[in-house]
Amino acid sequence: MATFNLGTVGTTPVVRNNFSLTTSDPTDVFKFQISGTKNINLSLTDISAGDDAELLLFRDNGNGIFDSGDQLVNSSANSRNRDESINDRENTGTYFAQVRRFAPGSSGTVSYDFAVSATTPNSTAGFSNLLPREFELGNLSADVSRSSLINDGDTTDTYQFSLGTFEGVNITLNRLLADADIRLIRDFNNNRIVDAGEEIARSTRGGTTADVISNIRQSGDYFLQVQQFTGNTGYDLTFDHFTTPEA
Ligand SMILES: [Ca+2]
Ligand SMILES: [Ca+2]
Ligand SMILES: [Ca+2]
Ligand SMILES: [Ca+2]
Incomplete structure (x- = not known):
């Protein structure tokens, strides 16, 4: 499992394109923080044809490490290579976005584009700036x-x-x-x-x-x-x- 530390995420999207999952390394984890109450926006797009990946969001239990004590707060699991998206209002803290290769729907390596942003709730400037085909x-x-x-x-x-x-x-x-x-x-x-x-x-x-x-x-x-x-x-x-x- 590869873990990528993105630091504190704000309005500007953080994009990681052309990442891949394999049968021997089937999950990627993106660690990030938000400061204040924000809408966490996540998208998984351009999943390779003939493949399937899922997207999950966990809140850290306070130790800064992705482990079994972290709470699953949201998930997106569409079929085939349809885009995945999460838009979830959360408080200050450390979060982990996990991308999983869905084995029954995939053949070999699964590639994808990932993006995350944190926008301000209750604001007309608060629209998500990510464009998954939800x-x-x-x-x-x-x-x-x-x-x-x-x-x-x-x-x-x-x-x-x-x-x-x-x-x-x-x-x-x-x-x-x-x-x-x-x-x-x-x-x-x-x-x-x-x-x-x-x-x-x-x-x-x-x-x-x-x-x-x-x-x-x-x-x-x-x-x-x-x-x-x-x-x-x-x-x-x-x-x-x-x-x-x-x-
Ligand atoms: Ca943890
Ligand atoms: Ca999927
Ligand atoms: Ca209105
Ligand atoms: Ca554009």
Whole structure:
């Protein structure tokens, strides 16, 4: 088991690309600290085709060593080589993100890209800046609705979709019981991180008022994030698809 010490992680993502797991060394551990109450954002992307890896988050028991006394606080275990993601609100301390090769779903070496950031809760600057394909909607060709939950153990949901030519979309987040917000991103450099200039639009209305991003009509690939602002809530996320005269 290889352990990589990342030091104190803040808003700026710490990225470790092209790491690999083998049958004889099937886990990697990334040790890091956060200072203050933060949303810990973790993503596992670009898992090699035909393989499977899982992502787990542990809180250290105080000795600074990854051992059996550490508490598992969150995990992500999608099938095949789908991306994994964790967005978990935690307090000051030392944490271990563990990447595991899932043996039944993998053949030989499993490669992956890992990223971690720690963003500020209860802030409109608190959106996660990582872009795992958590919910894949693909190309929109009709209206699409999704319902899910945002809470302290899952502070961000990230949806991937694309628009073809002659297509547009209006996006609405509603049926809120607490304040959540949305923003729309285009990952122009395809590094799965939100860089300057990649946020296209956001809606951060207060309370349980619906958030809306309207009249998106450029073809291409998009990410839509739903972010906790305060409290825990279910939500409905609606993609109202329309056709446009322009290519
Ligand atoms: Ca420990
Ligand atoms: Ca997996
Ligand atoms: Ca980017
Ligand atoms: Ca809101």
